[in-house]
Amino acid sequence: MDSPIGVHDCLLTLSCPAEVEEELIDLLREHPEWVSGFTSLAAEGFGSGTRLHSAMEQVRGRSRRRLLQVVLAQDNVTALLDVLRAAIPSDEVAWWTVPVTGFGRFA
Numbered sequence: 001m002d003s004p005i006g007v008h009d010c011l012l013t014l015s016c017p018a019e020v021e022e023e024l025i026d027l028l029r030e031h032p033e034w035v036s037g038f039t040s041l042a043a044e045g046f047g048s049g050t051r052l053h054s055a056m057e058q059v060r061g062r063s064r065r066r067l068l069q070v071v072l073a074q075d076n077v078t079a080l081l082d083v084l085r086a087a088i089p090s091d092e093v094a095w096w097t098v099p100v101t102g103f104g105r106f107a
Contacts, residue, residue: 007073007103008071008072008073008100008103009073009074009099009100010071010072010073010074010077010097010098010099010100011069011070011071011097011098011099011100012069012070012071012072012077012080012081012095012096012097013067013068013069013070013095013096013097013098014067014068014069014070014084014093014094014095015043015045015065015066015067015093015094015095016065016066016068016088016090016092016093016094017063017064017065017066017092017093018064018065018066020066020088020090020092020093021040021066021068023087023088024066024068024084024088024093025038025040025068027083027084027087027088028068028070031080031083033076034072034073034076034079034080035070035072035080036072037070037071038068038069038070038071039068039069040066040067040068040069041066041067041068041069042064042065042066042067043065043066043067044063044064044065045063045064045065071100071103074097074099077097081095
């Protein structure tokens with residue numbers, strides 16, 4: 001491992017409607033004290049909690065989503081979520097965390 005586990009010991013995943021992605025990206029970039037980088041992925045949402053906004057989504061039965069994944073210190077997750085929740089108070093933004101047991105780069 002290149003980084004001490006205390007620095008990158010948690011993966012925070014944010015699932016949001018595609019329309020909210022840019023706002024979330026801007027917010028993440030405003031907090032380099034917690035977020036040193038992140039990954040954005042295209043996704044589709046299914047299930048009872050999914051809102052289908054467009055006619056296309058209603059026909060297909062799934063919503064366009066984005067996943068933003070941030071590897072960070074577990075100690076910073078609550079503060080970051082508080083900032084994000086205050087800026088985007090939407091029940092369409094979901095989040096979850098999982099432990100990271102290793103993190104590094106090849107070079």
